[in-house]
Amino acid sequence: MIIMKQKPFDDLLAAMETDEKVFLAGCSECATACKVGGQEELDALRGRLTEAGKTVTGTCVFDTACRAGGVREGVKEHQAEIDAADSILVMACGTGVQSLGDRLDPKQVHPGTESLFVGEVEALGRYVEKCSVCNECVLEMTDGICPMTRCSKGLLNGPCGGYSADGKCEVDPEKDCAWILIYRRLKDRGHLDKVAGIQGPHDHSSHHHPRAYRWPKPERPKKKRPQEEPA
Amino acid sequence: MSQLRDALAAGRFAVTGEIGPPKGTHVEPALEEAERHLRGRVLAVNVTELQTAVMRTGSLAMCRLLLERGIEPVYQVVCRDRNRLALQSDLLSAAVLGIENVLLITGDHVLMGDHPQAKPVFDLDSVHLIQAAAALEAGHDLAGNDLDGAPTFFKGCVAAPGSEPMEPQVLKLRKKVEAGAQFVQTQAVYDPERFEAFVEAAAGIDVPILVGIVVLKSAGMARYMNEKVPGVQVPDAITQRMADAPKEDRKKVAAEIAGDLIRAMRPMCQGAHLMTLGWDDVVPDILARAELA
Ligand code: SF4
Ligand code: SF4
Numbered sequence: 001m002i003i004m005k006q007k008p009f010d011d012l013l014a015a016m017e018t019d020e021k022v023f024l025a026g027c028s029e030c031a032t033a034c035k036v037g038g039q040e041e042l043d044a045l046r047g048r049l050t051e052a053g054k055t056v057t058g059t060c061v062f063d064t065a066c067r068a069g070g071v072r073e074g075v076k077e078h079q080a081e082i083d084a085a086d087s088i089l090v091m092a093c094g095t096g097v098q099s100l101g102d103r104l105d106p107k108q109v110h111p112g113t114e115s116l117f118v119g120e121v122e123a124l125g126r127y128v129e130k131c132s133v134c135n136e137c138v139l140e141m142t143d144g145i146c147p148m149t150r151c152s153k154g155l156l157n158g159p160c161g162g163y164s165a166d167g168k169c170e171v172d173p174e175k176d177c178a179w180i181l182i183y184r185r186l187k188d189r190g191h192l193d194k195v196a197g198i199q200g201p202h203d204h205s206s207h208h209h210p211r212a213y214r215w216p217k218p219e220r221p222k223k224k225r226p227q228e229e230p231a
Numbered sequence: 232m233s234q235l236r237d238a239l240a241a242g243r244f245a246v247t248g249e250i251g252p253p254k255g256t257h258v259e260p261a262l263e264e265a266e267r268h269l270r271g272r273v274l275a276v277n278v279t280e281l282q283t284a285v286m287r288t289g290s291l292a293m294c295r296l297l298l299e300r301g302i303e304p305v306y307q308v309v310c311r312d313r314n315r316l317a318l319q320s321d322l323l324s325a326a327v328l329g330i331e332n333v334l335l336i337t338g339d340h341v342l343m344g345d346h347p348q349a350k351p352v353f354d355l356d357s358v359h360l361i362q363a364a365a366a367l368e369a370g371h372d373l374a375g376n377d378l379d380g381a382p383t384f385f386k387g388c389v390a391a392p393g394s395e396p397m398e399p400q401v402l403k404l405r406k407k408v409e410a411g412a413q414f415v416q417t418q419a420v421y422d423p424e425r426f427e428a429f430v431e432a433a434a435g436i437d438v439p440i441l442v443g444i445v446v447l448k449s450a451g452m453a454r455y456m457n458e459k460v461p462g463v464q465v466p467d468a469i470t471q472r473m474a475d476a477p478k479e480d481r482k483k484v485a486a487e488i489a490g491d492l493i494r495a496m497r498p499m500c501q502g503a504h505l506m507t508l509g510w511d512d513v514v515p516d517i518l519a520r521a522e523l524a
Contacts, residue, residue: 152340153311153351157358158403160337161391161418164461171340183399198406201315201359201373 001030002093003119003127004037007112013052015110016087021055022110023078023085025100027065027092033121036113037061037091045091045112057084065096071103082107135207141194142182148202150178156199159183233331234303235275236385238502239414239439245502246523247305247416247441248514249277250297252288262296268511270302272518275332277305277416277504281312284344291321295328305387306330309338314354319363319372326367326382334387334416335360358406361386365411388412390440392420392429394462401432408438416504419445419456421465423495430499439501444489446507446517449481450474486513490520497521 016022024042031037042059049056058081064070075082082088087108090097093115101109117129132149138156139146148154152171159179162170167180186192238245248269250261269276276297280290294304306325308318325333337357341349355363363373370381388407394400404415420426420442430440445463447453450473453465469488476484493503503521507513518524 152342153337153353153356155337155353155356157356157406159394159399160357161389161394161400162339162461163394165395170461171342179399180396183396183402187398192402196402196405198358198362198410200362201355204354 001033001119001121002095003116003121003129004031004034004093004113005116006036006041006091007114009048012089012110012112013049016054016089019054019086019108021057021085022049023057023082023088024049024059025065025074025088025090025092025096025109026059026061027096028061028063028070029065031065031092031096031113032061034127035124037065037096041091045089049089057081062092062096062100065090065092066099068099068103071099075103134202135211136202138199141199143185143189143191143194145178145182145185147178147182150176150181154202155179156202158195233275233385235305235332236413238274242501244497244523245439245441246273246518247275247277247502247504248273248511249279249504249506250293250511251279251282251509252290252293254285254287256288258288258293258296261293262300264511265297265302266300268514270300272514272524273505275303275305277307277334280307280309281338281344284311284339284341284346286344286346291325291328291330294325294330298329303332304330305332305334307334307336308360309336310353310355310357310360311338311341312352314352315359315363315373318355318360319367322364322367322384323378323382326384331383332385332387333364334389335364335412336389357388358403358410361388361407361410361412385414386412387414387416389417390415390429390433391418391462392426392442393418393422393464397429397432400429401436404433404438405436408436412438414438414502415440417441417443419443419460419463419506420496421447421453421463421469421492423492423499425464426496427499441502441504442493442496442500443504443506444492444517446485446489446505446510446513447473448485448508448510482510482513483516485510486516487520489513489517493517493521493523 026037026042039061046056058078060074060078062070062074087110089110089112090100091112097109097111119127119129121127129149131146134148152169163177163180167177169175169177250265265276278290278293281287290307294306297304335357341351364384364386366373367382370378390404391400415438450470453470456463457465
């Protein structure tokens with residue numbers, strides 16, 4: 001999921017300096033799991049913003065704020081409260097902020113979180129990055145450990161000379177060297193031959209920003225549109 | 232014309248040196264040191280490129296200046312700061328400036344240096360960079376486009392014999408040589424036994440190895456490396472020799488240690504790469520002690 005943290009409250013207030021009335025938007029997915037944009041957090045924010053002199057016109061935890069359909073449903077339900085607000089504070093990832101903002105133009109939206117990375121929730125409050133969504137997955141080669149993401153230098157052909165005897169990366173002794181993890185896993189499984197050949201340079205041509213992906217036409221369902229369908 | 236290539240091809244024990252460009256335009260001191268202490272004593276001199284990710288004058292310009300003073304350079308090229316367009320372009324630039332020896336390496340992460348805010352590039356890794364140099368020599372670029380005039384390189388790479396576990400280093404070295412690497416300069420080695428184990432593990436890889444000798448300046452430096460530099464272990468006996476040396480004899484003892492290490496490892500490898508960290512004046516003594524002068 002998208003790992004997020006809330007921006008400092010004072011920064012939020014500064015961004016909303018000229019707004020008297022705000023609507024609070026959250027998201028039922030990653031933002032809820034990261035404890036930044038669920039109902040609980042929106043209620044707490046409502047309290048603090050009210051204390052700071054703002055009027056909160058309403059709150060809505062959108063059913064997946066990065067899904068056009070989810071935004072439409074939430075907006076329909078809360079149209080009056082949204083109309084009454086000078087701006088919307090969005091407690092969701094950067095995609096959620098924009099998917100709301102693009103649909104509610106010219107209503108001002110304020111981002112309320114820092115989007116950190118696509119990550120795994122090891123435990124509540126402990127998140128790690130394992131994939132940088134690179135469009136050329138090499139996990140088959142490494143038996144499931146991503147060198148693009150988990151090696152500090154994104155090396156594809158084996159380690160640099162920087163790992164310590166306890167398998168940590170020279171760049172950050174807190175972090176495991178991805179290539180030592182890969183080496184040990186492949187060796188244990190008798191799969192070292194999988195990384196014996198040269199893996200060529202990554203092809204960046206197919207995924208420049210902004211990326212987009214559409215299902216090929218014949219595969220697109222006719223009646224029920226897939227939820228992932230881009231607008 | 233690479234003397235380094237010729238010496239290795241002829242089976243002569245090859246010694247290379249190393250200098251680092253200054254942070255700024257004041258290049259004369261480093262060049263003069265190289266002229267005074269390295270010229271005529273080593274076959275070629277590496278010029279480090281933004282070593283430890285610290286911004287400095289570039290390796291390429293220094294290499295050309297060395298060449299103009301009759302010193303054969305080894306141009307270090309790192310993957311950290313440039314994408315594949317710039318890397319290939321700089322390799323071609325080196326060739327037109329008369330530079331043939333190149334050392335193709337990944338490079339330290341930007342977080343290790345003085346601009347931790349910089350974007351690390353690593354578009355290619357060291358294996359890819361070697362492939363790129365080999366492709367240019369074959370008359371085309373990495374994308375397969377033809378070149379109007381192809382360069383000739385003597386392509387080097389690095390390995391860290393002291394790394395634990397060692398097998399991943401050997402695995403990667405094999406790929407580098409498969410990609411076209413023609414010589415290896417290793418990280419600092421202070422333990423001949425450990426080096427011998429590495430050489431044995433790499434026995435099936437057909438490439439000359441120049442053992443890396445970093446001049447030990449003090450016992451404190453030895454302790455620092457043991458703690459902080461992965462893959463470098465200074466045996467206690469060597470640290471003790473430095474600790475016992477009176478201050479005024481330190482350079483002498485440092486040269487003896489380096490010379491003894493080279494003598495011990497000479498039968499196992501094809502050359503030595505001397506990294507003096509600014510103490511270029513000890514090079515003649517090292518070579519004398521190693522019976523190479
Ligand atoms: S290689 Fe790594 S970054 Fe790329 S898709 Fe696979 S897991 Fe994600
Ligand atoms: S030590 Fe390991 S994880 Fe760190 S940069 Fe080197 S290969 Fe990558």
